Amino acid sequence: MTDGEWGGEAGGVVGRSWDEPSAEGRGDPFDDALALANGTAPLRVGPGAGPEITAVSAPYAAGGAVAAASSATGGGDAPYTPDDPFAPDDPAAARSGPSGPVDPTPPTGPGPRPTPAAVSWHTARRLAARAAPGPPGPETSALGETLGRTLAAPLTALTDLPSFDTSAMDGWAVAGPGPWRLDRPADAPEAGPPSGILAGHAPTEALLDGHAIPIATGARVPSGATAVLRSEHGEARELSDGGRRLYAPRPAPPGQDIRPRGQECRRGDQLLPAGALVTPAVLGLAAAAGYDELTAYRRPRAEVFVLGDELLDEGLPRDGRIRDALGPMLAPWLHALGVEAAAPRHLADEADTLYAALAESTADVVITTGGTASGPVDHVHPTLRRLDAEVLVDGVAVRPGHPMLLARLAPRRHLVGLPGNPLAAVSGLLTLAEPLLRTLAARRPAAPYRTPLAAAVTGHPQDTRLVPVAYRDDERHGLTAVPLRFHGPAMLRGIAAADGLAVVPAGGAERGTELEILELPWSAGWLAGWTPGRSAPGDPYDPPEATGGRA
Ligand SMILES: Nc1nc2c(c(=O)[nH]1)N[C@H]1C(S)=C(S)[C@@H](COP(=O)(O)OP(=O)(O)OC[C@H]3O[C@@H](n4cnc5c(N)ncnc54)[C@H](O)[C@@H]3O)O[C@H]1N2
Numbered sequence: 008m009t010d011g012e013w014g015g016e017a018g019g020v021v022g023r024s025w026d027e028p029s030a031e032g033r034g035d036p037f038d039d040a041l042a043l044a045n046g047t048a049p050l051r052v053g054p055g056a057g058p059e060i061t062a063v064s065a066p067y068a069a070g071g072a073v074a075a076a077s078s079a080t081g082g083g084d085a086p087y088t089p090d091d092p093f094a095p096d097d098p099a100a101a102r103s104g105p106s107g108p109v110d111p112t113p114p115t116g117p118g119p120r121p122t123p124a125a126v127s128w129h130t131a132r133r134l135a136a137r138a139a140p141g142p143p144g145p146e147t148s149a150l151g152e153t154l155g156r157t158l159a160a161p162l163t164a165l166t167d168l169p170s171f172d173t174s175a176m177d178g179w180a181v182a183g184p185g186p187w188r189l190d191r192p193a194d195a196p197e198a199g200p201p202s203g204i205l206a207g208h209a210p211t212e213a214l215l216d217g218h219a220i221p222i223a224t225g226a227r228v229p230s231g232a233t234a235v236l237r238s239e240h241g242e243a244r245e246l247s248d249g250g251r252r253l254y255a256p257r258p259a260p261p262g263q264d265i266r267p268r269g270q271e272c273r274r275g276d277q278l279l280p281a282g283a284l285v286t287p288a289v290l291g292l293a294a295a296a297g298y299d300e301l302t303a304y305r306r307p308r309a310e311v312f313v314l315g316d317e318l319l320d321e322g323l324p325r326d327g328r329i330r331d332a333l334g335p336m337l338a339p340w341l342h343a344l345g346v347e348a349a350a351p352r353h354l355a356d357e358a359d360t361l362y363a364a365l366a367e368s369t370a371d372v373v374i375t376t377g378g379t380a381s382g383p384v385d386h387v388h389p390t391l392r393r394l395d396a397e398v399l400v401d402g403v404a405v406r407p408g409h410p411m412l413l414a415r416l417a418p419r420r421h422l423v424g425l426p427g428n429p430l431a432a433v434s435g436l437l438t439l440a441e442p443l444l445r446t447l448a449a450r451r452p453a454a455p456y457r458t459p460l461a462a463a464v465t466g467h468p469q470d471t472r473l474v475p476v477a478y479r480d481d482e483r484h485g486l487t488a489v490p491l492r493f494h495g496p497a498m499l500r501g502i503a504a505a506d507g508l509a510v511v512p513a514g515g516a517e518r519g520t521e522l523e524i525l526e527l528p529w530s531a532g533w534l535a536g537w538t539p540g541r542s543a544p545g546d547p548y549d550p551p552e553a554t555g556g557r558a
């Protein structure tokens with residue numbers, strides 16, 4: 008059973024690619040998925056919609072529930088067994104779907120709120136990317152302030168580059184064929200080498216035919232010069248008449264070692280289009296092209312609220328309490344995604360505290376950690392209802408992290424609810440927060456990157472899995488992705504050693520299967536030196552599985 012087939016609603020409506028035309032007059036998939044998540048508007052079913060659409064007119068409709076239930080049992084032949092590491096602990100939960108129970112009837116009174124069916128992982132990412140209408144307005148800022156932001160206007164050269172004919176080498180500027188007269192300029196001291204033209208100095212006199220003058224790399228070539236002769240290719244000799252001559256064993260063809268003005272660009276040329284990411288190299292180019300400031304979209308602003316009274320900010324775990332692993336991780340991770348994130352705030356597990364924090368926040372995106380499930384102090388869902396927030400995604404068919412959620416607090420303010428288990432929070436960050444923040448930062452989606460697996464990976468029966476992998480490059484197999492140990496939902500040991508997360512489809516993947524890899528913002532180069540054989544027993548690269556729980 009594929010992810011797209013799972014859950015009825017997800018397969019029939021929101022599992023369709025956004026790029027496909029809306030077939031046969033069906034409703035907009037985004038609106039449909041929204042209606043599913045909120046239980047509000049019915050799907051707009053056009054004439055000729057397929058039977059799988061008509062069966063799903065509301066999130067709690069029997070058709071959806073039947074489909075979800077049948078998918079949860081694997082359509083009658085569920086591929087997992089009781090001792091499968093991914094098999095649900097609770098058989099009732101297994102029957103009710105991979106991401107929580109799906110109530111076949113609409114809510115009619117007090118009692119537990121039915122959970123809408125989870126959407127597929129790919130759909131969740133698309134919904135998150137489309138949740139915000141676009142980036143906040145552009146701002147003009149000093150160059151250094153724009154690193155990691157997206158250009159809101161094309162970068163157009165303010166000058167020719169180079170802006171003058173430039174010597175590419177240390178040596179002599181020569182005019183015409185050699186040998187050349189090396190006259191000591193009138194203002195040169197009697198002793199020592201003849202002075203020449205240094206970088207940053209503008210030559211005032213033209214070079215006469217048959218003459219040469221010492222010149223430094225980067226210096227402006229005098230008018231009349233036809234070439235630059237490198238210092239190692241010429242020899243200056245004193246003559247009996249007191250003059251000096253420059254000899255070269257080979258001719259100096261016109262233009263040799265001169266970078267002509269405008270070689271890289273002419274003033275007014277477009278160097279980069281609007282939408283380019285401001286990288287360190289772009290800052291360098293912009294400075295070279297004459298910019299002191301750039302117009303770029305402002306960084307999205309995020310606030311992180313860490314929920315959980317059991318969390319300690321320092322010291323060793325004690326008395327049933329544990330260290331907060333998400334606060335220290337999320338702010339720098341968000342910075343790496345080009346987001347302005349204040350230091351995380353630790354909130355007490357009280358509904359009113361969360362309500363006040365969310366109501367007062369002015370951030371573009373609020374990220375909460377923990378409290379997404381239905382435990383006694385899991386206040387995220389009730390607080391969103393109290394705030395009358397619009398839930399866009401409520402559960403995703405992905406392991407770990409399936410209780411993750413996305414809600415709209417106001418037209419341009421969103422909340423991403425990350426599950427408390429640390430690797431599940433990473434999964435939510437990459438599944439929902441990253442696409443949303445990418446839209447807000449006007450960043451282009453990374454081109455999907457696929458790498459063959461170095462070893463088989465077990466799959467979840469219905470859901471996508473995100474599994475930490477490290478790249479290995481060897482002569483025999485080329486670049487492969489090695490699945491790492493310690494990938495349980497409460498573990499960070501695998502992801503801390505990873506270059507990315509492999510997107511493992513339902514059912515798993517064999518060794519050699521090319522899988523999409525979600526790269527981590529800092530992965531390039533950090534572990535590039537790692538080769539097989541250097542791993543020590545117990546390190547994350549060791550192949551045996553140790554999940555410490557279901558993912
Ligand atoms: N009855 C059910 N219970 C749970 C389900 C379910 O479907 N039905 N889902 C499980 C899954 S899967 C996850 S993931 C968690 C999500 O729970 P919450 O988002 O409500 O998170 P908490 O309960 O607050 O915490 C879960 C776990 O993570 C630890 N935690 C929380 N915050 C941090 C942090 N900042 N640093 C380190 N560790 C953290 C917390 O102590 C818990 O151990 O729900 C399951 N339950």
Ligand code: MOO
Nearest residue numbers: 407408409431496
């Ligand atoms: O999200 Mo949970 O098990 O999937 O950690």
